[in-house]
Amino acid sequence: MMSEQNFIYAILAMCGVMIAVKVIPILFCKGKIKNNFIKSFLEYVPFAVLTSMIIPEIFHSTSSVISATIGFIAAIILAYVGQSLVVVALSTTLIVFIAEQIMQWFR
Amino acid sequence: MENCTSLAKPKGFMKGFKDGMPIALGYIPITIACAIMAIKAGLSIGVSELLGSALYTSTGQKAAIDLLKGGETSIIMYMITLFVINCRYVLFSISIAQRFEKDMKPWQKILFGILNTDEIFGFAMKEKGALSPSYLIGLGTSPYIGFFIGTTIGSLVTDLLPVSVSSALGIILFAMFIAIIVPAAKESKSIRFVVFIALVLSVVMECIPAIKAYLDASWIIIICAIVSSLVGAWLFPIKEEGEDIVL
Numbered sequence: 001m002m003s004e005q006n007f008i009y010a011i012l013a014m015c016g017v018m019i020a021v022k023v024i025p026i027l028f029c030k031g032k033i034k035n036n037f038i039k040s041f042l043e044y045v046p047f048a049v050l051t052s053m054i055i056p057e058i059f060h061s062t063s064s065v066i067s068a069t070i071g072f073i074a075a076i077i078l079a080y081v082g083q084s085l086v087v088v089a090l091s092t093t094l095i096v097f098i099a100e101q102i103m104q105w106f107r
Numbered sequence: 108m109e110n111c112t113s114l115a116k117p118k119g120f121m122k123g124f125k126d127g128m129p130i131a132l133g134y135i136p137i138t139i140a141c142a143i144m145a146i147k148a149g150l151s152i153g154v155s156e157l158l159g160s161a162l163y164t165s166t167g168q169k170a171a172i173d174l175l176k177g178g179e180t181s182i183i184m185y186m187i188t189l190f191v192i193n194c195r196y197v198l199f200s201i202s203i204a205q206r207f208e209k210d211m212k213p214w215q216k217i218l219f220g221i222l223n224t225d226e227i228f229g230f231a232m233k234e235k236g237a238l239s240p241s242y243l244i245g246l247g248t249s250p251y252i253g254f255f256i257g258t259t260i261g262s263l264v265t266d267l268l269p270v271s272v273s274s275a276l277g278i279i280l281f282a283m284f285i286a287i288i289v290p291a292a293k294e295s296k297s298i299r300f301v302v303f304i305a306l307v308l309s310v311v312m313e314c315i316p317a318i319k320a321y322l323d324a325s326w327i328i329i330i331c332a333i334v335s336s337l338v339g340a341w342l343f344p345i346k347e348e349g350e351d352i353v354l
Contacts, residue, residue: 002180004154010185011154014171015161017189023220025200027213033201040340042198044301045332046225047291048339049192050166050284051305052331056313057324058281063274075282079289085226086133092282093136097275 062096067103071096118238123245130226131253134165138254140279141168142261143268148172152262159258163224163251167192169280174325184325191329199228208237215240222247225287297343304335 002010033039062068075092083091138159145155145168162168167189174185200220207216219240227247231238265273292299308331312318318327 001149001178002175004151006180006182007150007175008154008157010171010175010182011158011161013182013186014167014189017186018162018164018167018193019221021190021193022196022200022223023217025197026204026216026220026223029197029201029204032205033198036344036346037340039198040297040343040345041336042195043345044298044336044339045191046195047288047298048301048305048332048335049328050288051302051335052309052328053166053170054281054284054288055306055309058278061277061281063270063277067274068278071278071282072285075278075285076289079286080293082290083286084133085283085286086136088286089279089283090136092285093275093279096278097271100271100274 063100064103067096067099070099118242120241120245120248123242123247124249125245126230127227127246127249128253130224130230130250133226134250134253135257135260136279137165137283138257139261139264140276141165141172142258143265143273143276144169144172144280146262146265147273148176150175155262156258159262160255162189163221163254164189164193165280165283170325170328174323177323177325179323179325184323188325188329191332195225196223199223199225203228203231203238206231206238207243208239211240215244219243219247222251224250226250297339297345300343301335301339304338305331308335 033042058072059065059068062071071092074095075088078088078091142155142159145158146152150158158168158171162171170188170192171185174188179185200223203223204216222244224247227250231243231246268276288298288302292302309327312322312327312331322330
């Protein structure tokens with residue numbers, strides 16, 4: 001495992017990447033991206049990143065696969081019916097909490 | 108702030124600051140969860156605070172903590188991961204720059220660029236007409252404060268939280284990711300396709316022991332994301348000209 005000292009360097013390096021990615025295009029790009037392929041690629045990346053971050057890790061994100069699965073399904077339903085980001089995040093957490101409490105009774 | 112009194116610029120810093128408040132409130136629970144993750148990974152309160160305020164991205168923070176926990180020691184790997192996760196800002200920056208007032212100064216662009224986030228971008232693009240620099244900076248300031256407050260609360264309370272609460276909080280970031288993906292996938296066939304490919308690839312790579320043995324989780328994420336986005340861009344290139352980038 002990296003020492004905390006080295007992790008601080010990693011944080012500063014990542015901060016540099018963040019600033020570069022956010023600031024350089026805003027300062028220097030005057031026109032629009034003409035290339036549809038690049039434009040499409042950049043538009044799709046966030047959704048692809050988030051998907052591969054969720055699957056399969058979400059199922060290990062709570063103390064049991066069952067409560068995590070309940071949370072996973074709840075979040076999809078809540079988001080599908082158009083709830084806002086904060087509502088989805090907080091309600092899912094609450095649902096997982098309740099599910100885990102109920103599961104304890106059956107143990 | 109002097110712009111508040113100018114008739115030509117009715118939307119000044121304070122208006123932006125107020126408009127950013129709902130975003131700020133939304134960041135608080137998410138950043139609390141991020142900070143709890145950071146502390147649980149063994150970071151001190153100060154470093155957790157630095158991680159939150161220097162990166163200013165919950166997704167990136169989670170990825171960085173995962174790398175740390177996975178034993179990653181190469182700083183280059185941390186940088187590549189953050190770059191891939193955040194290269195979308197190239198797109199955001201370019202579309203929002205079209206809406207800046209002509210006289211926006213370089214330092215204002217730099218400051219707004221740093222303060223910009225997915226939610227701020229989404230909000231600002233919905234506003235009509237040119238966006239004044241002071242309004243944009245105001246809009247960027249309150250969410251950053253919310254982010255900082257959440258990070259601080261999370262870093263301080265980790266040890267006080269009952270196990271049942273921190274277990275449930277483990278899912279909050281994933282729920283947020285789902286809340287970003289699902290509405291977009293519902294709207295757009297091409298995004299549905301990309302999400303599906305990423306999902307299949309991710310499951311396949313997870314199931315092949317040889318891949319898991321040689322590749323870190325973050326490489327798997329990067330490869331899945333790049334391959335599925337490339338396939339998506341190849342099969343479903345966005346046709347329309349212009350700046351219609353919807354989150």
